[in-house]
Amino acid sequence: MTRESRKYWLTLVIGLAWFLLLLWPLLGINDDGTLSFAPAFAVWIRVAVVVSILAVIYxxxxxxxxxxxxxxxxxxxxEVRKVLAAPPLWIYILIGAALALAFPWFTSRYAQDIAISVLIYISLGLGLNVVVGLCGLLDLGYIAFYGVGAYTYALLSIHYGFPFWVALPFAATFAAIAGCFIGYPTLRMRGDYLAIVTLGFGEIIRIVLNNWMSLTNGPNGxxxxxxxxxxxxxxxDGFSLEVFFLKNLGYLYYVAxxxxxxxxxxxYRLNFSRIGRAWExxxxxxxxxxxxxxNTFRFKLLAYAMGAVFGGLAGAFFAARMRFVSPESFTFxxxxxxxxxxxxGGMGSIPGIMLGALALIALPEVFREFELYRMLAFGGVMTLMMLFRPAGLIPAKRMGKRSDDED
Known part of the structure; x- marks a missing residue:
């Protein structure tokens, strides 16, 4: 056994031992204060066998x-990739559109509900992609724009009777204004400082929604x-127009x-425009x-505003779908x-973000029977992804690399 191979297997053993130390407090401490080792070891041995097999293959x-x-x-x-690449792109777009349109006709309410959640998060992910993926600004408070859009439609609907379609532009506008308010103080910051400030502003908006009782009804929603x-x-009785509310999940799916x-x-249009080039x-x-x-000041502020627009639209639909909003839906x-x-999915990649939303929203539902272990598997998969495919599932075609990244 070479020195390199010994180091490889020693790292695997240390990693499994460390995983056992993390797992035992979660499963070995009972509600009555007693300690047990068997539940944690039963889960650990299964994970160890799978990881060992993968390590041997690698x-x-x-x-x-x-x-x-x-x-x-x-x-x-x-050869398969060459065959799949032969047809033009519009054929795959048509096939995908046909499958998406026919989806509610062949699925259950549960599948439609999950699909609606995936579509909402696709809109959110694409909006955040404008800020993070295209402009390179780490925003940890993006969900605040989601909340602004949701509360904008909720207030306009309850107090002024605005229809959903009329309120959508207002939700997008108010979210963009909130994006400018959050983005303006952060434009001179970079890196960790930018992330901390955006996180703080996101929490400020959530706390305001939680405490402004006269406007938002506070934690009651x-x-x-x-x-x-x-x-x-x-x-x-003659000809008239009747208002039909889209309360069925199948109808809501088409709106999403x-x-x-x-x-x-x-x-996509922003990415391949002059504005997108400036962001990149x-x-x-x-x-x-x-x-x-x-003009970095103007374009960075524009990135915050444009990303917030998509978050505001998704928030308005979220409020219309749930018919109830509260600050607990917009946490960090x-x-x-x-x-x-x-x-x-891959920063700057539209197909990658769609795949990332599908993976993080739909796959946990597929493994729902594993209950608490779902998030454990989620963390492990994310760690492996960052180790072996740091650019994402579908990396963007136009993505440079800084000199300090190579260092």
Whole structure:
């Protein structure tokens, strides 16, 4: 056994031992204060077996022992990729659109509910992608714009009777204004300082929503929000237009799908515009971009505002779907979840963020029977992703690398 291989297996043993030390307090301390080792060891041994098998496979691949099997498989996979790349892109878009439109007709209410959540988080992830992925500004308070959009529609619907479609532009506008208020004080900051300040502003907005009793009803939330509605013709007594509320999950799915498609097209157009190029220049090297004539102050503020617009639209739909909003829906953990989608899928990559939202929202529901172990598996998968695929599931095609990143 070589020195490198001994180091590899020693690292694996130390990692498994450390995992056992972390797992035992979670499962070994009972409610009555007694201690037990069997539950934690039962879970640990299963994880250890799976990790050991994966480690053996990885080590064998690294040593070249699997080349007789992997080389033909790699050639076959390359042929499959060539066949899939032959048709034009619009064919895949049409197939995806047809499947998305037909989804509610062949699925249960539970699947539709999960699909609506995925579509909401796709809009949120794409909005945060404008700030983090395109402009390179780490925003840990993004969920505040989601809350502003939700409360804007809730207040307009309850107090002024605004329909959902009329209130959408107001939700986007107020979210953009909130984005400017949050973004303006942070424009001179970078790195960790920027993250801390945006986190603070996000918590400030949540606390304001929680304590402004006369406007937001505080922690009790707002109830009685109208669902989205459309006008349909009625010929029962002549011709008239009747208001039809979209309360069914199948109808709400199509509304969420429309908002997600709008977000995808909007972020795509922004990405491949002059504004998108300026954001990318700021992301790669802000000082160089400013020296080349890019107004970094204006474009960074615009990134906050445009990203907040998509968050506000998603928030308005969230309020219309739930018909109830409260500050507990807009905590920091939601911002962390959306940021995880962007990082997991690939910063700056629209297909990657869609895949990241699907992975973080739908997959935990698939493994719901594992209950508490779901988040444990989620943390492990995120760790492995950052180790072996740090650029994300589907990395962006235009993504530079700074010199300090290489160091």
């Amino acid at each position: 080590f064998a691949k690294k040593q070249g022992w699997l080349d007789p099997v992997l080389n033909p498989a790699g050639k076959a996979a390359e 707002l109830l009685g929000i109208d669902a989205p509605a459309v006008l349909i013709p009625d010929f029962s 799908l429309g908002l997600a498609i709008f977000s995808i097209v909007g972020v 220049a700021i992301r790669e090297d802000e000082t160089a971009a400013e020296l080349m004539g890019v 953990i939601e911002s962390a979840l959306v940021l995880s989608m962007v990082v997991l």
